[in-house]
Amino acid sequence: MLKHILLGFLSYGSMTGYELKSIMDESTMHFWHAHHSQIYTALRSLEDDGLVISEIEDGDDTLKRRVYTLTESGRADLRRWLDTCMVERSAIKEELLVRVFFSGERNKQDVIDELRLQRQLHQQQLEHYQALEKVPFHGVPPEEMERLAHHGPFWTATLRFGIAYERSYLGWLDDTIQMLEQLTGP
């Protein structure tokens, strides 16, 4: 998955590992994230497979930025991946739900407090998405905007997913907090 994300971003233009990490933190963060260590090793592995090539940016200064460029083989691999439709749902892994599931023996107020904290976090996340929605092409340099304009609707769609998800999450948290408050016993 990460490899295809990297190929996807490199299809927009050549970039360093650091830039890929930054752009992911600004855009795919809410549906796929990766640590910088993972990105650097994935890029090396993509290079071993001939899907990208790298070169050190003009070596007149000591700061060595390794710029990665998509190869034809890499572009073909990306296209093949995109053209192969997903035929399953992607599975959810939500730690909070595991905790709620096993919370039958916990102190009721502790559970409520935990859900209220999560409520805050998800509220913040919702506000973050809503702010991003107002600034289309956040993180895209102005000179690239025109060339990438036709990606806009797709980027916006993923953002709308995030907004719908957080709203639904907040609704569930509110319902569950209310249910717990009405529950008798500890």
Place this chain on the structure above:
Amino acid sequence: MLKHILLGFLSYGSMTGYELKSIMDESTMHFWHAHHSQIYTALRSLEDDGLVISEIEDGDDTLKRRVYTLTESGRADLRRWLDTCMVERSAIKEELLVRVFFSGERNKQDVIDELRLQRQLHQQQLEHYQALEKVPFHGVPPEEMERLAHHGPFWTATLRFGIAYERSYLGWLDDTIQMLEQLTGP
């Protein structure tokens, strides 16, 4: 995470790896899943750490069922884990969103077809949850129901999450399909 799920189920009563896999497939499946291979190795590792003990069920027949039982140490570990509140949101990893994000160069109809297939899958999943909701304590043997009754509201809460999630997912898919249909160009 998986280890705490196993400890959680073993806190209800002693079980084999096979039973733990079955019970997970019926209950935590929609927010955490694991393969049997992972469960068997995790149980061995929990035993190495002294959190569970196992014994082969009365050896008069050749069928060897290894029954795991929570130790005091395991129970304490579970309690410690539950008493340590989560202080971050759990991150999402949704492959479909990655695909949508990079779908700007794809054939529009292919994307719509992919989303429609996902629509079917999520519709099925919603119906599955709605069926489960009507049968409280599905998968719990009748003689255990009373003892586990106070877990009911928590189990139901996770199911309600699943229902809200799938409804929200379906709404997003419909919106996104509609957006794509109105989009000009290939």
Place this chain on the structure above:
DNA sequence: TGGGACATGTAAACCGTTACATGATTGA
């Protein structure tokens, strides 16, 4: 001159998936 952003990596540990592998029990 110190801190923060920029920039890149390695190593170990851990988690998760897929494939391989075996064998018993039960009911049709």
Place this chain on the structure above:
DNA sequence: TCAATCATGTAACGGTTTACATGTCCCA
């Protein structure tokens, strides 16, 4: 006797996280 279900495991591989490790550039 055949298939489904019960039952348990190992091995290889790949993905992910955490910690360790280093050094530059630029601004205050």
